[in-house]
Amino acid sequence: MSAQAPRSTALHTxxxxxxxxxxxxxxxxxxxxxxxxxxxxxxxGGRRFGVVAGTGRLLSLIQDFRFGDxxxxxxxxGRVVDAATLEFLAGYRFSGSITGYQEGxxxxxxxxxxxxxxxxxxxxxLETLALSVxxxxxxxxxxxxRMSIAAGDRPLSEMGSRRAGEESAVAAAxxxxxxxxxxxxxxxxGRRWGIPTMGTAAHAWTLxxxxxxxxxxxxxxxxxxxxTLLIDTYDIHEGVETAVRVxxxxxxxxxxxxxxxxxxxxxxxxxxxxxxxxxxxxxxxSDLDEFAIxxxxxxxxxxxxxxxxxxxxxxxxxxxxxxxLVARQASDGSWVAVAKSSTEKSSKGGRKAAFRTLKxxxxxxxxxxxxxxxxxxxxxxxxxxARPLQVQLVLDGQADAAFQGPxxxxxxxxxxxxxxxxxxxxxxxxxxxxxxxxxxxVNAKP
Amino acid sequence: MSAQAPRSTALHTxxxxxxxxxxxxxxxxxxxxxxxxxxxxxxxGGRRFGVVAGTGRLLSLIQDFRFGDxxxxxxxxGRVVDAATLEFLAGYRFSGSITGYQEGxxxxxxxxxxxxxxxxxxxxxLETLALSVxxxxxxxxxxxxRMSIAAGDRPLSEMGSRRAGEESAVAAAxxxxxxxxxxxxxxxxGRRWGIPTMGTAAHAWTLxxxxxxxxxxxxxxxxxxxxTLLIDTYDIHEGVETAVRVxxxxxxxxxxxxxxxxxxxxxxxxxxxxxxxxxxxxxxxSDLDEFAIxxxxxxxxxxxxxxxxxxxxxxxxxxxxxxxLVARQASDGSWVAVAKSSTEKSSKGGRKAAFRTLKxxxxxxxxxxxxxxxxxxxxxxxxxxARPLQVQLVLDGQADAAFQGPxxxxxxxxxxxxxxxxxxxxxxxxxxxxxxxxxxxVNAKP
Numbered sequence: 001m002s003a004q005a006p007r008s009t010a011l012h013t014x015x016x017x018x019x020x021x022x023x024x025x026x027x028x029x030x031x032x033x034x035x036x037x038x039x040x041x042x043x044x045g046g047r048r049f050g051v052v053a054g055t056g057r058l059l060s061l062i063q064d065f066r067f068g069d070x071x072x073x074x075x076x077x078g079r080v081v082d083a084a085t086l087e088f089l090a091g092y093r094f095s096g097s098i099t100g101y102q103e104g105x106x107x108x109x110x111x112x113x114x115x116x117x118x119x120x121x122x123x124x125x126l127e128t129l130a131l132s133v134x135x136x137x138x139x140x141x142x143x144x145x146r147m148s149i150a151a152g153d154r155p156l157s158e159m160g161s162r163r164a165g166e167e168s169a170v171a172a173a174x175x176x177x178x179x180x181x182x183x184x185x186x187x188x189x190g191r192r193w194g195i196p197t198m199g200t201a202a203h204a205w206t207l208x209x210x211x212x213x214x215x216x217x218x219x220x221x222x223x224x225x226x227x228t229l230l231i232d233t234y235d236i237h238e239g240v241e242t243a244v245r246v247x248x249x250x251x252x253x254x255x256x257x258x259x260x261x262x263x264x265x266x267x268x269x270x271x272x273x274x275x276x277x278x279x280x281x282x283x284x285x286s287d288l289d290e291f292a293i294x295x296x297x298x299x300x301x302x303x304x305x306x307x308x309x310x311x312x313x314x315x316x317x318x319x320x321x322x323x324x325l326v327a328r329q330a331s332d333g334s335w336v337a338v339a340k341s342s343t344e345k346s347s348k349g350g351r352k353a354a355f356r357t358l359k360x361x362x363x364x365x366x367x368x369x370x371x372x373x374x375x376x377x378x379x380x381x382x383x384x385x386a387r388p389l390q391v392q393l394v395l396d397g398q399a400d401a402a403f404q405g406p407x408x409x410x411x412x413x414x415x416x417x418x419x420x421x422x423x424x425x426x427x428x429x430x431x432x433x434x435x436x437x438x439x440x441x442v443n444a445k446p
Numbered sequence: 447m448s449a450q451a452p453r454s455t456a457l458h459t460x461x462x463x464x465x466x467x468x469x470x471x472x473x474x475x476x477x478x479x480x481x482x483x484x485x486x487x488x489x490x491g492g493r494r495f496g497v498v499a500g501t502g503r504l505l506s507l508i509q510d511f512r513f514g515d516x517x518x519x520x521x522x523x524g525r526v527v528d529a530a531t532l533e534f535l536a537g538y539r540f541s542g543s544i545t546g547y548q549e550g551x552x553x554x555x556x557x558x559x560x561x562x563x564x565x566x567x568x569x570x571x572l573e574t575l576a577l578s579v580x581x582x583x584x585x586x587x588x589x590x591x592r593m594s595i596a597a598g599d600r601p602l603s604e605m606g607s608r609r610a611g612e613e614s615a616v617a618a619a620x621x622x623x624x625x626x627x628x629x630x631x632x633x634x635x636g637r638r639w640g641i642p643t644m645g646t647a648a649h650a651w652t653l654x655x656x657x658x659x660x661x662x663x664x665x666x667x668x669x670x671x672x673x674t675l676l677i678d679t680y681d682i683h684e685g686v687e688t689a690v691r692v693x694x695x696x697x698x699x700x701x702x703x704x705x706x707x708x709x710x711x712x713x714x715x716x717x718x719x720x721x722x723x724x725x726x727x728x729x730x731x732s733d734l735d736e737f738a739i740x741x742x743x744x745x746x747x748x749x750x751x752x753x754x755x756x757x758x759x760x761x762x763x764x765x766x767x768x769x770x771l772v773a774r775q776a777s778d779g780s781w782v783a784v785a786k787s788s789t790e791k792s793s794k795g796g797r798k799a800a801f802r803t804l805k806x807x808x809x810x811x812x813x814x815x816x817x818x819x820x821x822x823x824x825x826x827x828x829x830x831x832a833r834p835l836q837v838q839l840v841l842d843g844q845a846d847a848a849f850q851g852p853x854x855x856x857x858x859x860x861x862x863x864x865x866x867x868x869x870x871x872x873x874x875x876x877x878x879x880x881x882x883x884x885x886x887x888v889n890a891k892p
Contacts, residue, residue: 016645
């Protein structure tokens with residue numbers, strides 16, 4: 001039993017992708033060059049910006065998108081596809097190219113977050129995997145970034161694993177870290193992504209012992225006086241008394257996990273100070289979200305632990321991105337921009353290049369230049385200093401290692417910290433509103 | 447690369463569980479017999495009932511909760527625990543017992559969904575894994591059950607994988623199937639859990655081709671006239687015309703993925719009938735939730751495909767269950783009921799036995815009998831016909847195979863269908879309200 005063995009990700013796929021592939025192999029369209037785009041039509045939940053996350057995970061998962069014997073047997077036994085398609089899948093390896101927003105980057109409605117180019121056959125099958133990863137991780141990252149803004153300089157820890165599916169919890173810890181959280185309670189996130197882990201004791205620890213004092217004494221014996229004691233199992237006032245009596249005034253910290261937090265924090269701070277434990281820190285962890293964090297700005301709180309709300313996207317558990325065919329080659333080799341044109345779900349066909357215009361270092365607009373299908377788009381002449389937003393993530397099937405693994409997480413975290421500085425002040429507010437900047441679509445000139 | 451190789455689940459654990467274990471091994475409390483309980487204080491989202499899901503998954507994941515070389519190395523290198531704890535973990539295997547609500551069962555506030563008995567050491571470390579699985583899967587199952595009620599006899603398919611983390615998507619498909627969905631788009635859910643899969647084509651299929659007619663013709667060549675054609679890529683009226691022209695009047699179905707669905711469904715039905723395709727079915731798939739499904743009850747719709755709302759729990763993405771120490775043995779071997787007693791998060795200590803009282807087959811209350819720690823609790827004398835709600839899931843470390851794997855999914859699905867018949871009429875309504883039945887706590891007599 002090893003945690004490291006790669007599992008095939010090939011069946012994290014909606015069946016219709018393989019039925020389309022099957023039919024396209026029959027009618028010859030499977031080999032048409034295509035450009036798919038992953039983007040969001042709007043920012044869910046009235047958010048003022050979104051944060052791209054999951055990119056580094058996705059690059060690795062695409063490497064593991066291989067159809068082995070087990071996968072092929074399932075497809076054959078279930079008659080999902082025919083023999084020719086099984087043969088194609090047995091040799092499948094994505095050999096196309098992907099450009100996109102760097103992980104940690106901000107995005108806005110219509111931002112071309114990923115552009116996937118390859119044959120129809122090789123690109124259509126990645127739809128579900130790409131959307132699962134980006135929609136989940138970006139929703140968490142966006143919520144976490146708002147919490148990070150609300151917390152200011154105070155450290156934030158993610159501790160919501162128990163409120164998310166066991167694998168999504170690991171991804172959530174990663175997304176929160178990229179957007180400014182400093183640590184996670186989730187050990188698998190520590191192992192897999194190198195994220196600092198934290199945690200001391202739960203209420204069960206106190207309840208296990210014959211008295212709160214026994215529990216505190218034992219915890220300090222094991223972890224030292226620098227540990228954080230959970231003081232609200234019984235009476236919180238007595239909890240503070242006991243904590244300082246047992247640990248002395250150099251106790252590292254106390255944690256409050258219930259009650260009206262502004263009131264509790266003030267009372268506990270006064271109490272600790274009166275007992276001489278003026279350097280003992282206060283962590284609060286009860287049902288926090290970005291609004292509760294903001295409401296505690298004037299309270300004597302030293303750090304926040306956030307659970308449910310960050311791992312569930314604080315009311316917006318999915319980012320609502322879609323994966324659409326936007327351009328394809330015609331029989332004569334020319335490129336054709338394509339888009340669904342009926343009703344409210346219409347989108348803009350054509351390959352996109354994206355730039356962020358800045359004034360004095362502050363973002364002023366998202367410029368998206370649309371072409372039919374040609375490869376390179378220069379910075380639009382009318383926006384000479386605009387920052388290009390897309391980087392090469394995969395080139396001819398080779399994913400850039402710099403964006404993957406624990407090192408990739410650090411790259412994304414640093415990138416996010418840098419680009420968040422570009423947000424205009426109105427982008428920092430927590431209330432529901434329009435996007436902080438407007439997306440402007442222009443026609444690219446080849 | 448194999449999808450079947452079990453991965454260790456041991457680090458899907460919050461760090462504090464291992465720091466508590468570490469300290470408990472030092473002070474001797476690690477070997478105290480304990481009873482932990484997994485329960486929900488309330489039904490999130492104003493739901494009238496909850497559905498337990500994830501149990502069968504959890505039983506397998508507990509088997510894989512083993513600390514191999516990789517896990518131990520991470521804990522040692524990160525100085526998470528000391529050498530004695532590493533040695534304990536190297537030999538860890540859960541040898542305790544678990545009783546609980548059968549998967550698919552309904553639950554209410556305070557229902558003792560799982561009761562975990564073992565030493566503190568072996569039971570405390572399962573907190574995060576158990577909560578991750580049950581909180582996620584039960585939230586999805588509860589939302590899905592409401593959709594199933596709203597859909598009545600019309601088939602429902604789950605197709606939300608792209609809006610959930612890639613592994614949570616598989617679990618969501620499973621939970622939806624248990625509560626009445628008939629199929630999923632997710633192939634991995636088909637492979638892993640034996641759930642029927644479905645799907646034909648996306649808008650990309652039509653856009654790939656030189657015309658909608660080419661796309662339809664090719665799809666029918668590959669999948670036969672019994673397939674479902676997606677008719678809203680361009681003009682939906684023309685889409686219907688083209689579909690029937692190409693497939694004939696024995697076309698299996700059409701799918702509508704946009705627009706005002708009651709209006710579109712009526713127009714498309716009339717149009718199909720006028721063209722003679724009176725047996726061609728209509729599937730709708732655009733942003734459906736339980737309310738939208740209910741609003742379509744009088745529309746000529748034959749089946750529903752549900753995406754985002756089911757995999758995100760339709761506004762309630764996590765069930766809010768907790769895992770609490772409720773009883774432990776004292777130094778003299780006697781049992782002590784324990785509970786956090788401060789503020790609003792207080793809970794009821796003691797081992798629980800649960801029964802559902804019925805009148806003419808309809809549930810009237812949830813009776814929870816509390817004892818300090820003794821093993822068996824008989825049906826309360828004052829409720830002679832009450833249905834016992836707990837079953838043995840794990841006995842002395844051996845999980846019951848009947849609840850696991852694809853067969854366990856079918857057992858859960860059948861159980862859910864049966865017990866949902868017990869819901870009083872007020873439990874079937876979709877609006878926010880109090881639980882359909884009241885939970886009554888009584889003192890058990892040994």
